[in-house]
Structure formats: C-alpha cells, structure tokens
Amino acid sequence: MRVIYAVERWADYAKDAEALWPAHYAELALDQDKIKLGVDYERYEKADAEGHGMIVTARDDGKLVGYFIAMLLPHLHYKDAGKMAYPDVYYVLPEYRTAGVGAKLLLALEMACKAIGVTKIYMTCKLHQDHSKLFELLGYKPTDIVFTKYIGE
Amino acid sequence: METNTAEQLLKILEEQLGEKVSLDTSFEEMGMDSLDFMEFITEIRSTLGPVSDKEVFSLTKPRDVLNLLDAKIA
Numbered sequence: 001m002r003v004i005y006a007v008e009r010w011a012d013y014a015k016d017a018e019a020l021w022p023a024h025y026a027e028l029a030l031d032q033d034k035i036k037l038g039v040d041y042e043r044y045e046k047a048d049a050e051g052h053g054m055i056v057t058a059r060d061d062g063k064l065v066g067y068f069i070a071m072l073l074p075h076l077h078y079k080d081a082g083k084m085a086y087p088d089v090y091y092v093l094p095e096y097r098t099a100g101v102g103a104k105l106l107l108a109l110e111m112a113c114k115a116i117g118v119t120k121i122y123m124t125c126k127l128h129q130d131h132s133k134l135f136e137l138l139g140y141k142p143t144d145i146v147f148t149k150y151i152g153e
Numbered sequence: 154m155e156t157n158t159a160e161q162l163l164k165i166l167e168e169q170l171g172e173k174v175s176l177d178t179s180f181e182e183m184g185m186d187s188l189d190f191m192e193f194i195t196e197i198r199s200t201l202g203p204v205s206d207k208e209v210f211s212l213t214k215p216r217d218v219l220n221l222l223d224a225k226i227a
Contacts, residue, residue, distance in 0.1 A: 001181055005210065099181035099213065100190030107206045137191040 003060050003101055005108035010048035013055045014041065016064040024091040028126055031150050047071065054085060054118075056109045058092065058101055066092035066101060068109045072118060082119035085109070102131075106138055158201060158222055162215050165196050176216040202226075 018039075025037040047053035052073060058066035068090040072083045092102045106123075113121055123140050125131040132142065159176060166174050166183070169192060174183055180190055194212075198204055202222050204212075212218055 002213075097186055099179065099185060100187050100194075100209070102187035103191045104187075104210055106187075107209060111206060131188075134188045134191055137188070137195050 001060055001096075001099065003058050003065060003096070003104070005056060005058050005104055007108075007112045008055050008057050010045050010053065010055060013057055013064070013067060014039075014044070017067060020064065020067075020091060020093065023093075024089070028091070028129060030126070030148065034150055034152060044069075053088075054109065054112060054116075056105060056112055058096070058105050058108075060096070065096040066090075066105050068105050070109060070113070070121070072113070072116075082117055085113050085118050085121040087122060087124050103134060103138065106134075110138075159215075159219050161201060162197070162219055165200070166193065166215060169193060169196070174215070176219060177214055179214045181213070197222075 021037060021039060025032070029035065029037070044053060048055070052071055054068075054070045054072055056068045056070075057064060069088040070085040071088050072085050075081060075084050090105070092105065110121060121140075123135050124146060125135070136142070163174065163176065169189065170183060170185075180193075183189075185193070194204060194209060197218060202225060204218070204221065208221055212221070
C-alpha cells in the first residue's frame with residue numbers, strides 16, 4: 001500500500017468517487033428513510049470553479065480510497081479574517097482505515113488549506129463514528145455542539 | 154545513539170500495542186488505525202524528537218521514523 005494524497009479538481013475526483021458514495025451514505029448518513037443520496041454535480045462544479053471547494057484525495061496506485069471535501073468561505077461576521085474551511089463530506093474505504101490513512105488525509109487537507117491562506121478549519125464527525133480523540137491529537141479543540149432535527153414532511 | 158533510539162521506539166510501540174514488533178513491521182501490518190497512528194506520532198514527538206506534519210506522510214514503518222530521527226541528529 002502506497003497511498004498518495006493530493007488536491008484534485010471536481011471532475012477528476014467525481015468520476016472515481018461515484019462508486020464510493022453509496023457505501024459512504026449507507027455507513028454515515030442520517031435520516032436515510034427520509035433523505036436520499038443525490039449528489040448535486042452542478043453546485044460542486046461551481047464551488048470548485050469559484051475556489052470555494054477544496055477536494056483532497058487519497059489514492060493507492062491510482063485507486064480512490066479516501067476523500068475530504070471542505071467548503072472555503074469567509075465568515076459573514078468576520079469578513080476580514082480570511083477564508084475558513086467547513087467540512088462537507090469525508091470518507092475512507094474501510095479496508096484503508098489503517099496505517100494512518102485517515103490522519104494523513106486530515107493533515108493533507110490542513111496543509112492544502114494553509115497553502116492558500118485559509119485561516120481556520122472547522123471539523124465535525126458523527127456521534128456514531130466519533131473521531132474526537134483523533135481531532136484533538138491533530139490540534140483541534142472542541143468548540144461547538146451540533147444538534148439536528150428533521151422537520152420535513 | 155541509534156540503538157538507544159530504536160529500543161525506545163520499539164518500547165513505545167510495545168506499550169501501545171501490547172505486543173512486540175520489529176522495526177520493519179509496517180504500521181498497516183500492526184493494524185494501527187488513524188488514532189493509534191497519531192498517538193504513536195504524538196508520543197514520538199514528545200519523547201524522541203520533532204516530526205513535522207509533512208514528514209508524517211513518509212512514515213510507513215518504525216524504521217522510517219528511526220531513519221528520520223537519526224538524520225536530524227547527524
């Protein structure tokens with residue numbers, strides 16, 4: 001296993017990621033009986049083109065084995081504080097959750113964000129797949145608690 | 154110096170994993186997940202010497218860590 005980490009454009013990432021999305025959704029998505037997988041290619045493409053999307057991939061001999069997509073936006077209350085990175089989705093194939101692949105993916109994201117002047121990264125995880133200890137080892141501090149409630153019909 | 158560092162490295166891993174490993178056992182073979190791996194790197198940083206985030210990417214087995222630390226001492 002020799003995993004390479006890189007920043008990729010949406011089109012290069014998406015053609016290989018499509019095969020991973022169903023497993024990602026099945027493992028991590030909430031409210032699956034009400035909210036179905038439906039990736040918005042156009043909006044991702046637009047975010048990528050406008051520099052608002054950061055896609056970091058992990059590939060083993062070309063095979064996509066993990067990805068992290070962050071949205072890069074200035075905070076509306078801190079317009080002079082630079083862009084901040086908000087997690088959109090991230091996933092590592094179960095058979096690659098070893099040898100630090102996930103940790104290196106997060107480090108690669110941080111390095112890529114730093115390189116373009118992002119000033120702060122927000123990081124979240126699902127309660128049923130808690131990565132808090134890993135985030136703290138990588139220097140993140142717990143700051144928010146997020147609640148969700150489905151209010152659709 | 155190398156032997157001492159190697160011994161310390163393997164001791165850290167033995168304490169973390171609960172079993173002996175060699176310098177050439179890959180982290181993958183050890184079954185380390187990301188948390189185990191970062192706990193190991195954090196311990197190395199606090200006891201044996203600095204390892205930058207960029208250097209972390211090249212580490213696949215304990216010998217890589219040893220070579221990296223030795224190169225900094227030399």
